[in-house]
Amino acid sequence: MNQDDYNALRARIERAYAPATFDKHGQTAVALMAEFLNGSQHSANAVLNWRAPTSNIEEAQALLNDGADVGELIQAIFAHGQTIHDPRYMGHQVPAPVPMSALFEAVSSLSNQGMTVYEMGPWSSAVERVMMQTLGEQLGLTPGFGGILTSGGSIANLTALLTARNIALQGTWANGISEGRDKAVIVAHGESHYSVERAAGILGMGTHNCLKAALDEHSKIDVAKLDEQLHSLRAQGKTVIAVVAAACSTRTGSYDPLRAIARVCKAHQVWLHVDAAHGAAAAFSDDYRHYLEGIEEADSVVWDAHKMLFMPALSTYLFYRKSANQYQALNQSASYLFDANAMLSEQYNTGLGTLECTKRAAAFSLWATWAVHGKQLFADLVNITYGMARTFARHMLQHPHFQLLNEPEANVLVFRYVPSALRGADAGVIGAFQVGLRKRLIESGEFYIVPAVDRGHQALRMVIMNPLTSEAEFAGLSAALQRHAEQMLAQN
Amino acid sequence: MNQDDYNALRARIERAYAPATFDKHGQTAVALMAEFLNGSQHSANAVLNWRAPTSNIEEAQALLNDGADVGELIQAIFAHGQTIHDPRYMGHQVPAPVPMSALFEAVSSLSNQGMTVYEMGPWSSAVERVMMQTLGEQLGLTPGFGGILTSGGSIANLTALLTARNIALQGTWANGISEGRDKAVIVAHGESHYSVERAAGILGMGTHNCLKAALDEHSKIDVAKLDEQLHSLRAQGKTVIAVVAAACSTRTGSYDPLRAIARVCKAHQVWLHVDAAHGAAAAFSDDYRHYLEGIEEADSVVWDAHKMLFMPALSTYLFYRKSANQYQALNQSASYLFDANAMLSEQYNTGLGTLECTKRAAAFSLWATWAVHGKQLFADLVNITYGMARTFARHMLQHPHFQLLNEPEANVLVFRYVPSALRGADAGVIGAFQVGLRKRLIESGEFYIVPAVDRGHQALRMVIMNPLTSEAEFAGLSAALQRHAEQMLAQN
Numbered sequence: 001m002n003q004d005d006y007n008a009l010r011a012r013i014e015r016a017y018a019p020a021t022f023d024k025h026g027q028t029a030v031a032l033m034a035e036f037l038n039g040s041q042h043s044a045n046a047v048l049n050w051r052a053p054t055s056n057i058e059e060a061q062a063l064l065n066d067g068a069d070v071g072e073l074i075q076a077i078f079a080h081g082q083t084i085h086d087p088r089y090m091g092h093q094v095p096a097p098v099p100m101s102a103l104f105e106a107v108s109s110l111s112n113q114g115m116t117v118y119e120m121g122p123w124s125s126a127v128e129r130v131m132m133q134t135l136g137e138q139l140g141l142t143p144g145f146g147g148i149l150t151s152g153g154s155i156a157n158l159t160a161l162l163t164a165r166n167i168a169l170q171g172t173w174a175n176g177i178s179e180g181r182d183k184a185v186i187v188a189h190g191e192s193h194y195s196v197e198r199a200a201g202i203l204g205m206g207t208h209n210c211l212k213a214a215l216d217e218h219s220k221i222d223v224a225k226l227d228e229q230l231h232s233l234r235a236q237g238k239t240v241i242a243v244v245a246a247a248c249s250t251r252t253g254s255y256d257p258l259r260a261i262a263r264v265c266k267a268h269q270v271w272l273h274v275d276a277a278h279g280a281a282a283a284f285s286d287d288y289r290h291y292l293e294g295i296e297e298a299d300s301v302v303w304d305a306h307k308m309l310f311m312p313a314l315s316t317y318l319f320y321r322k323s324a325n326q327y328q329a330l331n332q333s334a335s336y337l338f339d340a341n342a343m344l345s346e347q348y349n350t351g352l353g354t355l356e357c358t359k360r361a362a363a364f365s366l367w368a369t370w371a372v373h374g375k376q377l378f379a380d381l382v383n384i385t386y387g388m389a390r391t392f393a394r395h396m397l398q399h400p401h402f403q404l405l406n407e408p409e410a411n412v413l414v415f416r417y418v419p420s421a422l423r424g425a426d427a428g429v430i431g432a433f434q435v436g437l438r439k440r441l442i443e444s445g446e447f448y449i450v451p452a453v454d455r456g457h458q459a460l461r462m463v464i465m466n467p468l469t470s471e472a473e474f475a476g477l478s479a480a481l482q483r484h485a486e487q488m489l490a491q492n
Numbered sequence: 493m494n495q496d497d498y499n500a501l502r503a504r505i506e507r508a509y510a511p512a513t514f515d516k517h518g519q520t521a522v523a524l525m526a527e528f529l530n531g532s533q534h535s536a537n538a539v540l541n542w543r544a545p546t547s548n549i550e551e552a553q554a555l556l557n558d559g560a561d562v563g564e565l566i567q568a569i570f571a572h573g574q575t576i577h578d579p580r581y582m583g584h585q586v587p588a589p590v591p592m593s594a595l596f597e598a599v600s601s602l603s604n605q606g607m608t609v610y611e612m613g614p615w616s617s618a619v620e621r622v623m624m625q626t627l628g629e630q631l632g633l634t635p636g637f638g639g640i641l642t643s644g645g646s647i648a649n650l651t652a653l654l655t656a657r658n659i660a661l662q663g664t665w666a667n668g669i670s671e672g673r674d675k676a677v678i679v680a681h682g683e684s685h686y687s688v689e690r691a692a693g694i695l696g697m698g699t700h701n702c703l704k705a706a707l708d709e710h711s712k713i714d715v716a717k718l719d720e721q722l723h724s725l726r727a728q729g730k731t732v733i734a735v736v737a738a739a740c741s742t743r744t745g746s747y748d749p750l751r752a753i754a755r756v757c758k759a760h761q762v763w764l765h766v767d768a769a770h771g772a773a774a775a776f777s778d779d780y781r782h783y784l785e786g787i788e789e790a791d792s793v794v795w796d797a798h799k800m801l802f803m804p805a806l807s808t809y810l811f812y813r814k815s816a817n818q819y820q821a822l823n824q825s826a827s828y829l830f831d832a833n834a835m836l837s838e839q840y841n842t843g844l845g846t847l848e849c850t851k852r853a854a855a856f857s858l859w860a861t862w863a864v865h866g867k868q869l870f871a872d873l874v875n876i877t878y879g880m881a882r883t884f885a886r887h888m889l890q891h892p893h894f895q896l897l898n899e900p901e902a903n904v905l906v907f908r909y910v911p912s913a914l915r916g917a918d919a920g921v922i923g924a925f926q927v928g929l930r931k932r933l934i935e936s937g938e939f940y941i942v943p944a945v946d947r948g949h950q951a952l953r954m955v956i957m958n959p960l961t962s963e964a965e966f967a968g969l970s971a972a973l974q975r976h977a978e979q980m981l982a983q984n
Contacts, residue, residue, distance in 0.1 A: 001879050006879070009872050017960065022592060030522055034511045049614065070864060081613060097604050099511070102599075103514075103517055106601075107569055107570075108569075109804035111574075119934065120574055120586065122541065123552070123568070126545060158847065162694055177696040195849060205696065206664065207666050306850065313601075313851065313852045357687060364569060374559065377508055442611065
């Protein structure tokens with residue numbers, strides 16, 4: 001390239017990278033974000049801005065092609081999305097994040113300190129280490145624990161089960177699964193998150209070898225039956241890679257009896273993995289900490305900061321009871337990264353334990369939010385959302401149309417809305433009604449709740465993931481469901 | 493909880509979520525980010541702020557405990573990290589991101605539209621779809637392609653190879669790998685990214701069954717030898733899950749001859765996976781597009797936007813030549829998400845193809861940067877960095893102390909610095925000298941380059957990942973290496 005071409009090119013690059021332009025765009029972005037936050041908190045617009053995918057795709061394509069400006073693009077994102085900050089959002093387990101966290105995500109992105117090796121993110125590696133230690137202590141883990149930060153609960157469950165597989169089936173990492181189908185199994189909470197069964201498929205064990213542990217009537221692992229199951233599997237010559245317990249379970253938010261499960265696993269010398277992606281945050285609350293009793297006996301624990309610590313996705317802490325086990329997941333050299341002449345102990349090179357090579361500096365938000373607000377905020381967030389689920393449950397029990405299907409331990413409610421006209425109807429009819437009702441409700445943009453299945457039939461589910469959701473929202477939801485139900489019945 | 497307790501709790505939550513506070517913190521953050529950008533671009537401070545991990549951990553811990561404010565915390569992140577925006581950064585394949593992208597990461601985080609199912613992120617799903625389509629077309633893929641956005645190149649390689657495994661070994665997903673060790677193999681570029689070998693370990697095939705394809709003297713797959721290898725493996729009764737080609741290779745940035753490799757794979761009916769995490773961006777450049785010829789014949793292709801599209805980590809596009817293959821990776825139902833009564837075609841539920849359940853809305857940055865700057869910016873970024881590597885190579889060839897070890901196709905240079913006093917010394921001695929030299933250099937904070945191994949001995953490596961890196965930086969690096977080399981020699 002000649003000098004003139006280079007100069008022109010360089011000038012265009014300098015424009016795109018200009019600090020002054022960034023500053024101007026930054027002002028715009030902050031103002032729009034503050035406005036969005038304010039509007040959302042006051043339910044100024046729809047919760048879910050429902051449109052068919054093709055309409056959204058067409059508009060996103062048009063904005064891409066038409067040289068939109070920064071402000072227009074941000075407004076489009078807010079106008080057409082799911083509005084998690086609206087207190088009428090009561091959907092999946094994705095929180096309305098503490099707003100300041102978004103600023104630290106920007107700082108993280110701009111500085112782009114990718115880790116893998118310590119050199120690439122000396123500060124992000126240090127902050128990750130501090131938050132790993134701090135959260136582990138909050139959880140009551142025993143000194144000597146370790147862990148890594150990774151991109152989501154599903155990937156963390158996979159990583160933990162990979163570790164358990166490599167330990168239970170020595171030589172598998174290098175040589176592959178050698179004994180053929182149906183020897184190695186996982187025994188998981190009967191309603192464990194889908195990523196657990198997927199992990200069995202990914203790891204070469206097969207999803208059919210992810211066996212369900214029997215549950216009691218509260219959707220908790222039945223400990224006596226687990227013990228029997230492990231005995232029986234041993235008698236059949238099976239190797240149990242791991243037992244997977246839930247704290248709490250995805251569908252209903254129920255916490256497994258961890259102490260008793262740990263005792264059974266210890267007796268059978270089986271790895272205990274606890275998927276506490278959602279529920280580990282109870283460790284911050286004097287009222288709810290007891291649900292986690294025994295978690296320190298687990299061999300591995302998953303905790304999503306992007307659930308009940310109200311951080312943006314994705315930021316998952318995977319703990320190992322024994323720090324050294326984190327190196328059993330992935331055991332390999334890469335000379336250009338983890339070289340033999342490393343400047344320091346490999347324990348600071350986070351990439352040795354993560355599926356990711358380049359990784360986002362995902363711990364800054366939590367670290368900063370904790371530093372500014374103290375850990376009281378995390379206790380408050382758990383207490384207000386878990387408490388509100390109990391308040392909602394009380395209202396449901398008193399309301400003639402709500403059928404509450406779980407006794408909430410966390411902030412999850414499973415229920416059906418059954419107007420008088422449908423009382424006594426066939427379960428399939430009532431189930432189908434829930435699907436239709438939810439469709440109307442969410443397309444209206446008034447509230448956002450999600451589907452569930454209970455005892456084979458459709459139901460509704462909500463998770464209080466916005467700490468600003470209050471009793472007023474219950475009243476509004478109740479009225480909206482009644483109105484939509486009446487319209488549906490009138491149309492039939 | 494009684495009403496007074498609730499009110500106090502609610503008041504604390506409202507303070508943490510107050511739009512006005514967010515606005516104030518946002519102003520601070522934007523000003524500090526602009527200042528950091530400006531300082532970095534002018535090399536105002538160290539590139540790598542080198543300190544031992546324990547010092548950083550202690551300070552991060554102290555800031556957490558001492559109730560630091562937002563400004564202090566941001567300054568700590570900038571002061572103690574790796575300064576990718578400094579043009580003297582020439583390290584691993586992590587770019588100085590286009591600054592405006594950081595603002596869209598903040599917008600993404602604040603609105604936290606997690607996808608998995610379309611409802612949870614109607615706009616983020618649409619934008620992902622648009623960028624998938626747009627990048628695929630830019631790459632020259634044939635209509636009918638599809639794909640997903642995921643958390644990094646390593647996870648994308650794993651996902652693609654999982655798909656290939658499930659297709660080659662029917663029934664493996666459900667039943668596990670049944671045939672025992674040493675039957676199923678992967679044949680990968682002899683210097684493929686470490687995630688490829690790891691994938692064999694994770695997928696239950698065993699890392700020993702990740703075989704190396706022979707390379708020619710330019711670190712490219714030798715096509716004739718690949719053909720022989722595939723013949724020989726078939727004769728041995730092996731099932732080749734996939735051939736993995738590099739575009740470009742991690743260590744040297746060399747592009748494999750994709751058209752010829754695709755022809756061989758087709759003849760053997762073997763899945764071709766192209767790891768184009770780094771090099772796919774050449775598709776934007778009239779000068780370098782030819783390196784990718786034949787990529788449209790690959791069955792799967794990985795492209796990291798957080799490499800040569802200069803976006804923040806993590807944002808990886810995984811393409812499948814046949815759109816339907818994306819559903820072969822993970823095949824499972826989760827009634828509370830992907831229910832039979834889904835409101836729309838499952839093709840819009842991105843979680844069906846990703847290892848993640850909740851996922852970050854990671855396409856906004858690229859979409860917005862493209863909309864504002866047009867695709868010319870991406871051509872410019874490739875042209876200036878690939879071009880600068882050639883300029884650096886020319887200078888090295890003219891310099892008596894530099895030994896250039898590759899002929900750069902991308903923006904990667906592998907070299908040794910050998911002062912006159914060491915000429916003719918033992919290769920091991922020269923290798924050890926590279927390690928010592930790099931340690932001094934990077935601890936000085938003057939430049940950041942990385943280690944490599946070439947023909948069994950230590951070498952140095954740089955990747956031009958900052959588009960503002962210019963010939964002035966080569967002169968500075970050269971002078972710094974000379975100074976440190978002289979000091980090392982004087983101390984011996």
